[in-house]
Amino acid sequence: MASTTTKGTAVTGFLGAALALAAVALITPASAQAQTTGSIFGGFTGFGAPQQPQGGVGHPEMRPEAIAAAQANFGNCIASMWPLAQSKGVSQRTFERYTSALEPDMKIMDFMDSQPEFSKPTGAYVTMLVSDWRVKKGREILARYKPVFDQVEKAYRVDRYAVAAIWGIESTYGDPKGIGNRNVLVSTATLACIGRRQDYFRDEFIATLQILEKDDVPYDHLKGSWAGAFGPTQFMPTSFQRFAVDFDRDGKRNVVDSIPDIIASTANNLKLDGWEFGKPWGYEVVLPQGFDYRYANRTFKQSLGQWASLGVTRPGGKGFARASDQAYLLLPAGANGPAFLMMGNFNAILKYNPADAYALAIGHLADRLRGGGDFAQAWPKEERGLSKAERQEIQGRLAQMGYDIGNVDGILGQKTKNAIQDFQVRRGLLPDGYPDLAFLEQLRR
Structure with a gap:
């Protein structure tokens, strides 16, 4: 592995041994772990949201003639x-x-392929969500329902x-605008018969019928996002079947109207996804002068004590509570932004919504609700995030x-970040693995 000629130091003998596994991932991109994706179709829609779909407008099942044929066949499909x-x-x-009088909601097809032109940088996203108002409102919620939270x-x-x-970020503590007002059965039925994710949404449609069979949530209260996530903490129907509790x-698992069921079901979701009580989701950290940024790779974990060394x-x-806890280093805004050591509870949040920005917002809001302050390191003032076309260009190059790098889909997951990091090393750049406009310009040279 070449030495870094920027403000990061050259690789030492210790690095050569300690990063052996991570080095393989960097030099041999094919060995990297699977991509970490955003939540459903690029938005943040809640528990159990499906992975980012491949394709887009060019997908065969999203062509106008295919959609028209599927719409005509909707009754037979159901x-x-x-x-x-x-x-x-x-x-x-x-x-x-x-189902006898069910009709598809064809406006959903527009949502499936609508993408914002530019993605919001992580810092802007976290700052927007973890607002003073959301902290204040969250503390009121915690006080109002303290007996339930205690139990x-x-x-x-x-x-x-x-x-x-999670309650605060998923729906702004139950604001109808955050929950959505589309009929969940209609949404899941539409997506089960029309468009590119029919196999996935077939299960969601059946799970919605199971909810109605058991009368857990009244039909007219099953309102949610266009993709079928519903309730203040936005459960997908299949996730409801796995995690919801009475x-x-x-006698009802009602995650729409019952505060105890909402809170307990959300907690059960976290628990079954590996939450460890009494442990943090991670720590903001300060990196020393001359730090080698090749350590910033989620495939490389070591104990907090080793990071301290x-x-x-x-x-x-401040010290670390348990030196033996394992963590990996995450630089969500590159070397110029805050740095974090991420632990098991961060990964538990990622199982709800596999996007670092989302999980970081959840963790940070939780800390603020507990009484903590803002991050010590300021987020860089990025002009804008990369457009989908620019992210695809990075992957293509x-x-x-x-x-x-997997699919050229605009989702910059771990495979892409490994490739970015290796390219930076080979060019003598600071290898923080961060894709921005400056990095794209380097690729174009």
Whole structure:
């Protein structure tokens, strides 16, 4: 591995051994782990959201003639799902009651392929979501429902502040505008029969019928996003089936109207995704002068004690609670922004929504609700984020150089970041793995 000639130091003998595994990932991009994607179709829509789809407008099932044919066949498509629904415990009476007059919502097709021209930089995204108002409102929610939070925290051993943060960011604590007003059955039925994700949404449609079969949530209360996420903490129907609980013991798992069920189901989701009670999601850290940024790779983990031995500290000289806890280094805005050591609870949040910016916002809001302050290091003032076309250009150019970056889809996951880091090393640049306009200009040279 070449030495770094920027403000990062050259590789030492220790680095050569300690980063052996990570080095393989950097030099041989094909060995890197699978891409970490954003949530459903580029937006943040809640628990169990599907991975970013491949294709787009060019996908065969998204062509106008394919959509028109699928729309004409909608009734037959719905009827064909009766055997599957029956096998999942849906009665014929329920199936016929809710599907006999069902019509697709064709406006959803516009949402499937609508993408913002530019993505928001992580710092701007986190700052927007973790506002003083959201902190104030969250503390009011925690105080108002303290007896419920007490009981849920005892039962599930999940941090109440993390649960409240999810509630706050997913729907601004239950604001109807945040929840959405589309009928979940109509949305999932439409997507199960029309468009490029029919296999995925077939399961969501059947799961919605199961909710109606058991009368967990009244039909007219099943309102949500165009993709089917519903309730204040935005459960997808299949995630509801896995995680929802009847905490108020009224015989219904109602994550729309019952505050105890909402809080407990969200906590159960975190618990089953690996939340460890009493541990942080991660730490903001200060990197020493001359730090080698090739350590910033999620495939390379070591103990907090080992990070400390490299000169990595917390702001203000604070120590780490447990030196043996494992963590990886994340630079969500590159070397010019805050640095973080991420731990198991951060990964638990990522299982809800596999986007670093989202998980970081949840963790930071939870800390603010607990009484913590803002980050010590300011976010860089980036003019704008990269457009999807620019992100695809980065991937395409790296692929032409022989890197395995997966699909050229504009999703800059770990494979792409490994390739970026290796390119930076080979060019003598600071290898923070951060893709921005300046990096794109380097690729174009």
